[in-house]
Amino acid sequence: MAILSKKDSKLILDPLADNNPITIQVLGICSALAITAELKASIVMALSVVFVMGLGNVVISLLRNVIPSKIRIIVQLVVVAALVIVVDQVLKAYAYTLSKTLAVFVGLIITNCIIMGRFEAFALGNGVKRSFLDGIGNAAGYGIILIIVGFFRELLGSGTLLGYAVLGNPIEKTGLYAIGYENNGFMLLSPMALIVVGILIWVQRSRNPALIEEN
Amino acid sequence: MLEHTELFFKSIFIDNMVFATFLGMCSYLAVSKKVTTAVGLGAAVIFVLAVTVPLNWLLDQYLLRDGALAWLGPEYADYNLSFLSFILFIATIATMVQQVEIVVEKFSPALYNSLGIFLPLIAVNCAILGGSLFMQAREISSLGLAFNYGLSSGIGWFLAILAIAAIREKIRYSNVPPPLRGLGITFIITGLMAIGFMSFGGMLTGGDEVPVAEENTTAQKEKEEEKTKLEEETAQNTVTYNAIEKE
Numbered sequence: 001m002a003i004l005s006k007k008d009s010k011l012i013l014d015p016l017a018d019n020n021p022i023t024i025q026v027l028g029i030c031s032a033l034a035i036t037a038e039l040k041a042s043i044v045m046a047l048s049v050v051f052v053m054g055l056g057n058v059v060i061s062l063l064r065n066v067i068p069s070k071i072r073i074i075v076q077l078v079v080v081a082a083l084v085i086v087v088d089q090v091l092k093a094y095a096y097t098l099s100k101t102l103a104v105f106v107g108l109i110i111t112n113c114i115i116m117g118r119f120e121a122f123a124l125g126n127g128v129k130r131s132f133l134d135g136i137g138n139a140a141g142y143g144i145i146l147i148i149v150g151f152f153r154e155l156l157g158s159g160t161l162l163g164y165a166v167l168g169n170p171i172e173k174t175g176l177y178a179i180g181y182e183n184n185g186f187m188l189l190s191p192m193a194l195i196v197v198g199i200l201i202w203v204q205r206s207r208n209p210a211l212i213e214e215n
Numbered sequence: 216m217l218e219h220t221e222l223f224f225k226s227i228f229i230d231n232m233v234f235a236t237f238l239g240m241c242s243y244l245a246v247s248k249k250v251t252t253a254v255g256l257g258a259a260v261i262f263v264l265a266v267t268v269p270l271n272w273l274l275d276q277y278l279l280r281d282g283a284l285a286w287l288g289p290e291y292a293d294y295n296l297s298f299l300s301f302i303l304f305i306a307t308i309a310t311m312v313q314q315v316e317i318v319v320e321k322f323s324p325a326l327y328n329s330l331g332i333f334l335p336l337i338a339v340n341c342a343i344l345g346g347s348l349f350m351q352a353r354e355i356s357s358l359g360l361a362f363n364y365g366l367s368s369g370i371g372w373f374l375a376i377l378a379i380a381a382i383r384e385k386i387r388y389s390n391v392p393p394p395l396r397g398l399g400i401t402f403i404i405t406g407l408m409a410i411g412f413m414s415f416g417g418m419l420t421g422g423d424e425v426p427v428a429e430e431n432t433t434a435q436k437e438k439e440e441e442k443t444k445l446e447e448e449t450a451q452n453t454v455t456y457n458a459i460e461k462e
Contacts, residue, residue, distance in 0.1 A: 026398060029240035073338060074309050081302040089298060104348035107301050111341040113241040190235060191409035198395070198402035205394035212393050 007132030011133040021114045021202045022145040024211060028114035033149070033193035035105050040162050042099055042150030044091070044141025048106065050136060053115055054085045057135030059083075060123040067124075076119045080110050114142055149196050157187030219363050227365035229416055232342050233375035236349075241343030243376055244401060253380035254373075258336075261369030263337050264346045266315065268365030269307050271347040274303055278349075297351075304347045313337040344374050371381035377384055379405060 021027045023177050028049075036039045061065075069073050088106045091099035098104065109115070118138050123131040154160060159167040159176075168175015170183060186192060205211045232238040246256045277283055279300050284291035314385070316334045320327045334449050337343060346368050355361050382404055 023398070026244050027241060029237065033240070046306065074306070077305050077309055077339070081305050085298055085301055088301070092300045101370075101444075104345065104352050107348045108238070108341050108345055110305055111339050111344045113339065113342060115337050150462050153394065189413065190237065190414065191406045193237070194406035196405060198399050200310065201399035201402065202392075202395050210346055212396060 007034075007197075008130065010131055011130060012137035012140070015138045016144060017141075017158060017204075018208065020141045020145065020204075021125045021138050022197070023144055023204055025114075027117050027125055028142050029197075033197065034187050034190060035102055035158065036146055036150040036193050037153050038101070038163075039147070039150040041098065041101050042146040043143075045102065045105070046097070046146045047085075048087045048091075049109060049112065049114075049142055050107050050139040051087060051164075052080060053135040054120065054132055055135075056080055056115060057118060057131040058070055058128055059121040060119045061128045061131035070196045071182070072124070076116060077110065078113055078115055079128065084109050115140055125207040126157045145197070145200065146201065149193060153192065156184050157192075159183045219360065222360060222363050223367045224418065226364055226384075227259050227371040227374065227457060228412065228418060230368075231371040231375060232368050233372060233405070234412040237343065238345035239340050241311065241340075242340050242349045243372075243379065243405075244314065244398065247376055247380040247383055247401070250377065250384060254374045255378045257369075257373030259334055259337055260340065260342060262387060263308075263312060263334075263343055264361060264365040264369035264372075265313065267311050267354035268346050268350050268366070268368075269362045270307055270311065271304050272350055272355065272358060275300065275351050293404055300348075300351060304342060308343055308347070309338045311383055321442065342368070373409070378408065 015021055019025065020028060035045050056079055058078060063075070063079075084107065087109070088099070091102070091106060118135060122134045126134070151161070152163075156167070159165060159170060165175075167181065168177050170177050187196075224447055230236065232242065233243055243257060247253050275283070277286065279296045281295040281297065282292050282293045283296070313333055319334075349368075350361055351363055355364055363394075379401065383401065386400065386404075395403070
């Protein structure tokens with residue numbers, strides 16, 4: 001990356017793997033898991049969070065010298081809420097069915113702990129450009145987990161990806177279904193989201209033993 | 216009365232905030248290492264939910280929903296301010312939490328010492344905002360029901376965090392595979408508990424009670440989708456069997 005210095009590119013790349021907001025920092029699980037039954041919803045959710053976090057970090061970083069520290073939480077909440085309203089209205093206008101699937105979970109981006117966490121930990125103490133990169137990086141780290149979970153849940157649960165039947169047609173018994181494969185409807189139910197994330201954490205920590213926690 | 220009991224048990228067991236909709240997971244995972252702190256946070260959540268959900272219900276009813284401003288005069292009947300609900304709900308929650316903190320500190324220092332440190336944490340807990348947003352999405356019809364919904368969802372959350380904290384205290388003595396230690400095993404246990412809670416799903420649908428009101432939780436929808444899919448599949452199978460038999 002020639003445009004970004006080494007330190008800046010670290011801001012983007014770190015949260016993607018070894019400092020991932022979901023699997024390592026344990027932030028932002030709340031609004032993440034419930035909507036990962038379909039890949040499409042996961043992607044839209046990931047993009048919304050990237051938008052809200054990138055811009056939110058910029059706004060907070062611009063305001064950081066003006067906000068009185070006592071009321072900073074309320075100021076942060078108002079900034080996020082305003083950005084989330086924008087996302088919500090755009091979704092309602094251009095992707096109405098999708099916004100019905102996401103339902104209240106778009107609103108819950110406001111209380112997504114990643115956003116508040118990064119505002120507090122980073123944007124309040126750093127310049128605009130670095131805050132922007134940090135926001136994008138963390139949101140992308142969050143989005144990647146969402147997309148991975150959504151990918152597996154949709155593929156194994158309904159045998160489709162983004163609505164396209166990739167494994168053949170279960171009713172006409174083509175593709176994989178011809179040799180007796182069955183969809184695992186259980187993957188679509190909410191508990192499996194937790195278990196899939198648990199397995200992701202397992203894989204990640206087996207590959208990088210430095211991340212293993214004390215019991 | 217039946218309506219109240221039904222909503223009460225449904226919010227605790229069937230639509231449990233943690234297991235069915237994953238609300239408040241961040242604090243659920245972060246504060247569940249010890250039972251005593253888990254109880255403190257759980258109690259604070261019950262309290263704040265029982266206060267903010269009815270408040271936000273009033274806001275929704277008289278300010279935000281389509282035509283809610285009609286009480287100001289007929290010329291206001293066309294306004295629909297529901298796009299403002301996120302910002303108003305979160306502002307109500309943040310100020311309420313702050314006020315509750317001040318009042319509790321003034322009148323009951325003992326309660327403040329056990330609850331107080333958790334209150335600021337709660338302003339940004341998704342379970343609280345989620346409670347208000349679900350209240351709005353499910354169109355709960357009266358103030359009493361809104362209070363009931365807030366209280367019982369809080370109790371459901373409390374139960375969930377209490378259970379996971381108890382399990383985590385015990386699991387310290389178990390031999391967990393190293394990469395799963397800490398976060399990983401907690402996720403998997405929560406998943407298993409959620410599967411357990413799914414068995415409550417049939418609790419209110421048997422017998423000749425009032426049919427359960429329609430709702431749009433994702434979990435419910437997924438369940439229904441799966442059911443129809445299964446039915447389709449079995450129908451398909453019987454058709455093919457019949458065809459084979461005929462041959």
